[in-house]
Every structure is written in C-alpha cells, then in structure tokens.
Amino acid sequence: MKKIFILLLILLAFVSICPADTIGYLFRIRFESTSDWATLEFPDATTPVVPDPVVLDIDVVADSSEDGANIGVFYITRSDTAPVIVDYDCFLSAIPETGLVFNSQKGDWGNVHITFSNLNSEMPHCPNMEFENNGSIPDDPTNQRTFVVPHDFLTEDGPIVLPTDPWTTDRLILAFYYPWYGSPSGPTGYWRHWEPENHYASTHEPLLGYYDSYSPEVVSQHISWAKESGIDGFICSWWGPGTFEDGALDVIFSVADTSDFLISFYIETCGIDAFPESERLHQFIHHFNYLLANYRLHPAMFRIDGVPTLFLYNRPLSLMPLESWALLRDSLDYDAYIIADLLSLLVLDVFDGYHTYNPCSTPAAELAAKYNSASLAARYQHKLFAATILPGYCDTIIRDPGLTVDREDGAFYSSRFEIAAASEPNFILITSWNEWHEGTEIEPSVEYSYQYLDSTRSFHDRWDIPTSIEQKAPEMPTSPEIHIYPNPFNSSCIITIGDRCMRPATAEIYNLQGRLVAKGLPQTDPYKIVWIPDEKLCSGVYFIRVQTKNGRTTTKKVVYLK
Template identity: 30%
Template sequence: MKKKMISLAAVLCLMAAPLYSSFDQPQESHCYRTLLVITSESDWTIVRLLEGHILTATYDIVEGNTVPECECWCDPHLNLIGMTKKQFDTSLVKIEVKIILYLKEDLNIVFEIQKGDIKYTTLDIYNYNGKEPVFLETVNNDANIPGDPENTMEFTVDINKLTAKGPLQYLVSSVPKLVWAFYYPWYHKQQWHTSKALIDTPLVGAHDSSDPDVIELHIKQAKSAGIDGFIVSWWGKNDYADQNLKTILYIADKLDFKITIYLESLQNGPRSEEDLKKMFLSFYESYGEDQRYYRINGNPVIFVWAVESHPPSSWEDILSAVEDEGYTGVYIAMAGQPDYLEIFDGLHLYGTVGVSDLSAVYERLSTSCSTYGYFNDEPSYIWAATVCPGYDDRKIPGREGLYQPRDDGEYYLETFEAAVNSSPDWLLVTSFNEWWENTHIEPSMNYGFTYLNLTAQVCSAFKELDSLAPLLTAHTLFGEALDLLSANSFELAKTKFESAKEIYDKIGYSEKSLKARHYIEKCTEEIEKQQSQKEQELQTPESERGEHEADTSLLLLLVSLLITSWIRKQNP
C-alpha cells in the first residue's frame, strides 16, 4: 500500500461528470508541476485555474490544523482548491498544494482568487519542474468589493515561467505487459436452464463453476487467445466463489496461468469499513502466502471494485489497518478519480459503456498514473485499460436497462483502440464469462468463437510480440496447410493441419477441429495414393521396364529423324 451486487449502471452514474466530458487532451499539451502556497485569514477562500487543467493535486495544511471547523479540499474536476472556516473566523490557515498541470504552450495561465468579506488571501506561486521549487510571484487579494460577495480577483501568470525546465517526463512502470480477463466463478448448473435474464449461453453447455474440467477448458481457451491471467470475482471467505478459487489456483498453476482477485467491495450497497477490513484480512489469511497467486515484488496483487463508494480517507484507514497486521499488497483501484492514487498502486475502470469520450478518459487516467509519482518520489503507478465487447442488462430485474450493441465486433475494437492509445501497462478484458451483463468473450451459442478470435488479435497487437497468440497460430497453420494442399504437398499440409487441430482440440473449437480432421483425412488419402503408385512402379518386372525403355528410345529416334528431314526440306 502507498502512503498510507449493485449494477454497473449505478457505478457509472457515480463516475460520470466533468472528468469524462470536459477534458480533451490536445497533442500539444504537456505536464508540468507547480507549487501553490495559500495563506488566508478570511473565513473562506477558493483558488481556481481558469485556463489549462489540473490533472492531479495533493495538499498539506501546514498552519491552522487546529482551527475549529476548518475544512480544505482540492477538486481537479473543477480546477479549484478551497478552504472554509466558521463565519468571521480570522485564524490563519496556510496550505501547500502540489499540482500536475496540463498546459497548452500558446496560452498564458489565468487564476482567480475568491474570498469572504473579511481579511485577505495570499497566493505564492512556484515552478516545481525541477528537484526544488522556484519562486515566481505573490498575489494578494484583500478586497471587499461592494455587490460581489465572492470578491473575485483574476490575474495572469506567464506560461514561460511555469513551463521552464519542463515538461515532466512520464515515469515508466516496470511491470510486465499483461492481459487479464475478469472471471466469474459463481454459476450453478440449474441457472443455465431457469434464468430468464440469460440471452446467450456458453458452448460448453450447462455447468457448475466448480467443475475442474470446465475451469481447465476456460483457462486453455483464455491462454489460446493470449490472455495471461484471470481476475477472479471474490466475495469473501467460504463463499461459493472462494471455494472455487482454490480449484482455479490449483489448475492455473499446472497450466502456467496467472490468478488474482477482484475484491467485491459492494454487496447490496457499499460494505462498511469494518467489513472491508475483515475481508482483506481473511484474504491474506487464506492466500497471503500462496505462491500460486500473482505477485509483484512478493506482494499479492488485488483489484478492488468500486472504490469510489468510500472516500480516499476511508480506504487509507482500511488498508493501514491491514498493513498494521503485517500484510502488504499491490492494490489496483476501480476509480475514475486520480486522487485515489494517494492510497492505491494503480487505477482501472471495469465498464466502458456509457463513458463519454473513452479515449480522453483513458488518456487522462494514464497520464495521472505516469506522473503521480512526482508528488511522493514513487515509481510509476499501474494503469490498466479495459476493453469490452458490449453490454446488455435489460433482462436483469431491477437494472436500468443499459445496452451497448456489439456491432459485429466493432465496439470491441473501438474500446481496444482507446485503450492501446493510452499506453497501458496492462490490458483488461471485461469479461471472460459475465453472462448476466453479456460482456462475455467465452465461446457462446450466439457468437461461437468470434470474440475469442478477436481477443487473440487484440492481445497479439497489444503485446507486439513476434509470436502470435496460439489461436492465431492455429489459424495461420490452417491457412498455410490449405495452400500446401492446393500445391499437392500432402505430407507438409497434413503436418500443419495436425498442429492446428491440436490447438483447436485443447480449447473445444469443434468447428475448426472437424474441418482440420477432414483435411487430414484427405491428405492421408492422397499420400496413400502416391505411396500406392510408387509401390506399383517398384513391382513392375524389370523385363517389362526394359522393353518399355527400348520402345521409348526407338520412338525418340524416329521423332528426331522426322524433325531432321523436315528441316532439310525447308532449307534445300
């Protein structure tokens, strides 16, 4: 830790807002660090940036911590820092605010200071692009303007002064480039027959999530598409999903597949802080020393759902209490607000549906993760961008009917483009098998292997590897084998068909496997025909072969004589 089932539609409502709709990062924008020191004896004050964008910010109250009813806040969405006290309280409050700014080089920076009718607010501005802050200027607002209860004062700061020694270099993460898929081990066989909310079902058929054969097939299918691991939905100790997690870890270990959990922080609403502490502790008691679980620098990685259901201060209390018990993890928060990086080690979003301008959202969160370390001398934080094939919860009772059509894979590829353009450390797939919300890529009755095939393309493109995902390798082998078959290279064609079929068989791709078997049989027939012809030639008596060779020689001699005679007649 650093310093320190509600619907998807409902969570998206929490996250909607200026962060998503108002921020548009232009190509010429850069990141710069600034220090603002706000000193005030007024009973309230606000400092707002009118040009440019506050990407992230942290603050410390260096004087006035004990002033009654004093509250300070920083809201990057609204580009402001604020302070309030009891009315007419003139106690001095001093705040140091570190800010990462997005700035356009052709714009000067406009600030405004607002305050109450009493006393003053002073703002000291520093360039902080280097190791130490460099003082630029002081602005004082002690006005009491008739008719203006906010006593607004605007002023401009030379952008060249703020951008000197900048821009900041992005901090590069050292984690390996991985693809994860959200995985749900909560299904019982009878649900596939009785649930009215299901509009698609898996090709593997009705099954229990506890079935080891199904778990093994799922992992093999995921691996064939280039997915490195599952983020397993986890609801606490001794839950059905927890029982299945033990089986998943056992099988994944045999197949060299990574496993982490998605700690479900909501259950019919936000869990209490105490419940969350117990949940973390029970996880560590069960899996803290389990080396089959995915780790970074020895610490287990835990994705945490819907952290915005609690403020950062609550999560700091929760994770500090866990750390006090001797447990340290790497925590990846589902949050659209970068201030959670004060507590967590990285950010992700679960859903893409309903997010306005996904590319801009991802770019802002990515840049937040790669610059937040300038506040605390930490290395880069992890940014995990999500791709999703579509969404449909219209048949789930109590849901709002959120719907995003798949558009024959176009939406999936659109989310991938937004994700990959944000330079993520990890790519997340929502989801492998969330059938209620219809975000699944698992082979299904409606879509067959379409989305597993698309995932293989997405994973190969993201990782930029010389070798393709196994499923793409199988398709490539199959295509090459068809070309060899057309060229009558039956032995080579058969070998490639067999290699492709082996991959298809492992993941239950029966359609392709049957085609490969058909061509293998055809190649075998042609090979047997060739062998039969050779055997017949070898079995022909030598005397017959000699007579045949003599007849052939005589025929060639006669043809030669005829040609010679014709040439002489043409040239007397």
C-alpha cells in the same frame, strides 16, 4: 548529408527516449481556502492546443476543517471556513504565448489565495506568483475572478523532460472473472445467478450453456480459451470468507496451477456495509488476511516483484475513508500490493496503483485524456496504472431502465483497446470475461461466437512487446556503452565509456534543434570525458553523441540545470 543524417539520428533517439507527453513545463499550484467551497478552472483548456494541466500529484498540506474537507482536482468543499491548503504538481506540454488563463470561483464566505511556483529547475530563478480572490462580488454567486500566469514565468528554465520513475512490469492482459454461477446439473445442484424465468438474467447466451462455476471442466475450458486469446490471468470477483465465490477458488487455483495461468482477486466483500463504520476496518483486515493466508504462496497467485497483488472494487473502497485504508495497509499480517478502483491521485497516497472498472459511458476523447493523465501521474509517483477496456454494455435484463452501450460489431472494443494501449499502462484489464448480467462478457456466446476472443488475441499480439529484449553476446558490441553522471547536472558531468575495446572515444554535444554546441571535450583518462557547458548555454535537454575509434556511436540525453 552527414550533418543531416546526424540530425535525423538525434531526433529519432529523442522521440524514442522521450514520449511527447513527458516534454514540457512543470509547476506547482498551492490552493489555500477559507471559503466553504472553492474551485479553479482553465477556460482555455477546451482546445487541443491548450490542454488542461495534467495534475501529477496532490498533497494536502493542511486541513483544519472540523469534518475534513472534500478535496479533488482543483476544488475544495467543506462545511466550515477553517483553513485548507492543497498543493497540485502540474505539467503542461505547451504554454500559450498570452499566458495561462484560469478562473477562481468561491463561496461568499472566506478568501482564496493561489500561488504558482515554477518547478522546471531545482533552483528556480523566478519568484512565485500569487493571486487573491477575496470577499464577494455582487450578483455573482460564483464570485469568479480571472487571472493570467505569464508565459515567461511558466517556461523559465524549460522545456524539461518530466522526471518520471516508472514501475516497470511485464505487460499483462487480465480479465475480470465471475465465479458466481450455479446450475441444477452441475456440482452446485441449483440455479444461482442464472434466472430461467427471466432469460436466465443473461444479456447473451453462453456458448457453453448456462454453466456451473464449480465445475472443473467449465473452469478448464475458460482458462484454455483465455490463454489462447492472449489473456494472462483472471481477477476473480470475491465477496468474503465462506461465500459462494470463495468456495469456487480451490477449483480455479487448481486448474490455473496446471495451466500456467495467473489468478488475482477483486475484493467486493458482501455484508461489511451492514457493520457500523467503527467495525469495518477490523472486518476488512480479516478479509484481506484470510485471502493472503490461504493463497499468497500459491504458484498461480498473481504477483508483482514477488508480492501478491489484489484489486479493490470501488464499492468497498467507499465504505471507509482513505485514512482507514492506510491503517489497514499497516495492519495486515502479510505484504500485498493493492490496486484500487478509482482514478484519483489521493488514492495513490494509500494504494500501490489504480484502475477503473467500467468506463463504458466515457466518450473516447475524454477517456483518452483521462487514461493518459492517470498513466503519467502513476509514472511520476512510481505507482501502477491499469487501463480497462470492454466490448460494450447492456444491463437492461436486470435493471429498469438500465443502460446500453452498443458493441458496434466490435468497433467499440477495438477503439477502447487503442486508447488503453496508447496510454502506456502497466496492465490492460478486460471488463469482463463472463459478467453476463451486464452484457460485458467476451466469453464465447451464441450471438458472437469467438469474435471477441479473436479480437483479444489480435490486441495481445500488437501490445505484448517485451519490456526487455533478450541480448545475445556478439563478438563485438555494435555501439559503445556509456554512462553519464550526474544526470541532471548543473556545472559539469562525466561521460564514462563502459567497453574497454571501444576506447578511446570522442564526444559531441547537440541541442534539441540538432545544432552542435560543443566538441573536443577533455578526457581525464581513457575511460572518461568531461563536459563543462559554456556559460552562454541555457538550461535544457541536450544529447551527447559518443564515437569510438572504430566508428561506432551512441547517443544519450542529458538534462542541464543551470
């Protein structure tokens, strides 16, 4: 019974420390092409047993094309045949026994060279595997050739715990907020965005009536409702210096400051698309510096690690190439984190994180896979990921024919929350608090009353688990504090017991199956235990269980790279 208990303890510790999506096999695909277009696809990835490889990072090694290649996940397109080389770091939780099948497709021009490298160990024991797709195939415009990467090649030195570097933040819920409404009875003095002749351009009717965004009473009610429902802050739609939305910020920040509520910006910036491409970078720099100069020090400004944090909508993002956005980051007068509206790994090369604004049309299973992959890649690269949820969508009041995604009496909203929370994001974003034109609002309405605020409160209570648990100081620690160095290691590691009252101690080593593989380890002094693995042991994940003289235990994982 004691052995069974120990095994269960180890397995429980393993599950809590290592989520299932971080245990598997790491490899790199180098994709070299001189064709005008080339793609890779994994036909077995249609079943849950053989998922699509999760791409964790994309590195453009070389791009000699005249106008710059269009590069994405496993595709390269351009207008010439100059060499382009792209590296993809990939991860799979399981490899088929028959190997990983992939198809290479390309244009009639040029050639494709594909190299697989095993990254399960810093010193891989197996050489790279290379594949060629050259020339053309008669009567096949895709020139498809099928290849198989052997199971043993990809699993050599694995499985491993994926080496991630998560950016730890508080778990926050933020909602997109639209301060663009005006009414004749409010401070604005005229209708703005509400259109009385067209059902006020509003899919539903606000419980507050057709209000004015410049009204302190309206903003105060919004923030009060939001806080009661577990929302930590608003991301305010912002269209440039001197715009109507810009004019609403003083009221919003003033109310937020007295309400312990956070405010960020959604950079939408009107008018910049009218400028020549050569002038857009200067305009964007001016816009960002304007916001940061005026609000970066405000107590209500949303910050991460003390740095003001802004969100960038996809429309302005698309107005400049990523190289120009990188120049903007280097040219700002103030430090800022920027989270961009595009779940692309190339975006993470330039920005501090990513999100998507409107995933309403993405089926649930596809959205779950997309969010899980995006989150894992962000953790791998020490970047931020925010998962967006929404209650539904209906823009037929302002667009013809428009699009409708039914709210399903709240079921759609709940299902999107479950998907978002399961992906382990840094933040959950809500589209939206009050985008009444597109029917995504959760603000109380005549049709739904407080239904969606109540749901949001429930989401908050289930998701808002503290990232660190407050520790009280007991008279005696309940378990020994231990440190393992180095970890991972390849010859020996040292286990240091941190609590003097817990020494001396003994250590036992278990493998993933819970089998004891080493015990009676030598101690260099009362503080340290040394583990030198038997030469017969394979590389992999092991668990070190330390027991002190008073019977208290701690189990920690260690990665052995032979």
